[in-house]
Amino acid sequence: MLSNSGLDHIWLPFTSWRDSIDYPPLVIRRAAGIHLYDQYDTSYIDATGSWWVSLFGHNHPHITSAVRQQLDRLEHVMMAGCIAEPTIRLSGLLSAMLPRKLDKLFFSDNGSTSVEVAMKIALQYHRQTGNDRRRQFIGLGGGYHGDTLGAMSVGSIPQYHALFHETFKQGFFTDPPSCYRCPCGKAPSDCAAQCMNSLETLCDAHGDEVAAVIFEPMVQGAVGMRIYPPVVLKRIFELCERHHILTIADEVAMGFGRTGTLFACNHAGVVPDIMCLAKGLTAGFLPLAITAVTATIFEAFKGDAHSGKTFEHGHTFTGNALACAAGCATLELMNEMNIPESLTLLSAQLTRHLQSFAGYDIVGDIRCLGTVGALELVADRKTKQRLDPQRRIPFLICRNALKRGVLLRPLGDVIYFMLPYITTPEQLDFIMSVTHEAFTETLDGIDSAA
Ligand SMILES: Cc1ncc(COP(=O)(O)O)c(C=O)c1O
Known part of the structure; x- marks a missing residue:
């Protein structure tokens, strides 16, 4: 007992x-x-x-054994001046799964930090490409991106966020893409993504101040597994492209096959500028997250130690060897199990x-x-x-x-x-x-x- x-x-x-x-x-x-x-x-x-x-359920033998083997070699090394072998292996496996455009991977430890990283990269990208005015974010009504302050500033579920929105900066929010209680009174058969007229209005009013729109593609999880149609996602991308706003797809919950496609963005055939991944990345074995960005975004961070362009961000357990070994075994299973x-x-x-x-x-x-x-x-x-x-x-x-x-x-x-x-x-x-x-x-x- x-x-x-x-x-x-x-x-x-x-x-x-x-x-x-x-x-x-x-x-x-x-x-x-x-x-x-x-x-x-x-x-x-x-x-x-x-x-x-x-x-893959709990204690899947393939992942358990990969972590056990890694434990006998190396538990952790800082990702500065060093890098653990499985971190490199995982990057190769994941890059082969991601859309080609998402070329660079930044490691952290959980879904919220992957979102914080995405938001900071978006802000710094704009500053380093001469668009310093772009300091705002737009989130979707009903969105959830984690419980850290930055992630909460773009979340809009009153139960989790209202108290903190009173104190900390919050973004702009669209109407919720809630099909059951459609804010535009449409039935799913009439949906032409009218809920994103609200995004159009925000872009028209503030488009040149906005760094990025952040959204959970296809399913808003924490608000109650609200599923919305691909046409909504497509409209978000069209509006962002028109206004030169970055897209941040938060695939923390719905990535890795959860919605029936490898990534939820695939339902609409769209590739974001930045994608946040966590949860399923290690199939639940160890905390790990990755923020994937395009080569174009990374280009803006290229410079020497004096350029001021370095992304000055990192977490103690970034690229942890055990977590990355679990990640490798998870992606191997994804491939093996089709x-x-x-x-x-x-x-x-x-x-x-x-x-x-x-x-x-x-x-x-x-x-x-x-x-x-x-x-x-x-x-x-x-x-x-x-x-x-x-x-x-x-x-x-x-x-x-x-x-x-x-x-x-x-x-x-x-x-x-x-x-x-x-x-x-x-x-x-x-x-x-x-x-x-x-x-x-x-x-x-x-x-x-x-
Ligand atoms: C879409 C989404 N983003 C971010 C997070 C935050 O992840 P974490 O709890 O690992 O910080 C969650 C958690 O449920 C989530 O569903």
């Missing part, structure tokens, strides 16, 4: 103090494939991909299963792209009225799923699935039958309490 006395000292992320007492976290001792095992050896299927990182092409069946099965939730009055919208699935719950389907937050219905559904061995986590009013690519049809059947039982138990409980 594990003593949990240290738990009292831990301040849990995204968790209220009351919940940390009433619903203490599962203490996970080991994992295999898509299963987690707690200290009592009770198993739970991780249907969230552990905050969306777990491409990701994303081989995900078509899993995606089709997920879509079918999600449709089976259409019969619940509480399910307002069903969304699926690649191996991302989401059910948005509402108080009233006709009016799309949001749930009463006091009743915590999505939270209760997840608690009831947990009792039955499936780990889910709500995002606001959304229940989502972020399936590891190794999920078998039988495992998916189980996840979905448990979710149905959790819906039924929760909704019956509410009816009988009413």
Whole structure:
């Protein structure tokens, strides 16, 4: 039996103090494939991909062995004057996957830092190319790019950002590309990216002050897995090109096959000036991030030690050898397992299963792209009225799923699935039958309490 006395000292992320007492976290001792095992050896299927990182489940032997072998050689060396071998190998593997135009890779440790790096590179690029006025950023309504100050300044989810936007500089924001509650009142069949008229207005008013537009391509994750059509992405690129504004595609959550294409930008056939990558890069084994930029951007940073053009940025664990070894093994698996092409069946099965939730009055919208699935719950389907937050219905559904061995986590009013690519049809059947039982138990409980 594990003593949990240290738990009292831990301040849990995204968790209220009351919940940390009433619903203490599962203490996970080991994992295999898509299963987690707690200290009592009770198993739970991780249907969230552990905050969306777990491409190949937990402890995949190929990645485990690569990290173990690396551990016997070199754990870490600073990336200044030295570079770890696996960092170079990873750069070669990733460059072969990325669009050719994205030629230079800057390493950091997590999604937020990859965004900070992207924003700083954009600002410095403009300064070094004689466009010093370009010091603003535009983000999309409903966007999320991490919890550091720069990343929050371009995020627009009130729950996470409002308090800090009052204090720190914030960017301009477009209308949210939210198809279920389209800000322009359009149905998906009429969509001509009218939500990005707001971007056009911002570009017309401030275009020559804007360094970059930053966006989550195709799926806005943290706001509730909102999926928008490729035409929106195309319009963002057209407007940015017209106004000479850089594009920053934040593929931290949706890169590496998650949406059914290698990178989410591929859905619209667009290549950004800057791309942020993290999460799936090591399939969840170790923290690592990369900001990829075009040769044109890098050109502006070429100079000697006295030129003032150097990008003066770095993190202690930049290019960490163990993380890069995990990254290499992850990309090898991506190639070996023919990701994303081989995900078509899993995606089709997920879509079918999600449709089976259409019969619940509480399910307002069903969304699926690649191996991302989401059910948005509402108080009233006709009016799309949001749930009463006091009743915590999505939270209760997840608690009831947990009792039955499936780990889910709500995002606001959304229940989502972020399936590891190794999920078998039988495992998916189980996840979905448990979710149905959790819906039924929760909704019956509410009816009988009413
Ligand atoms: C799109 C996107 N960008 C950035 C981040 C921040 O990543 P991290 O939590 O690794 O800092 C996240 C995290 O969920 C994300 O979804």
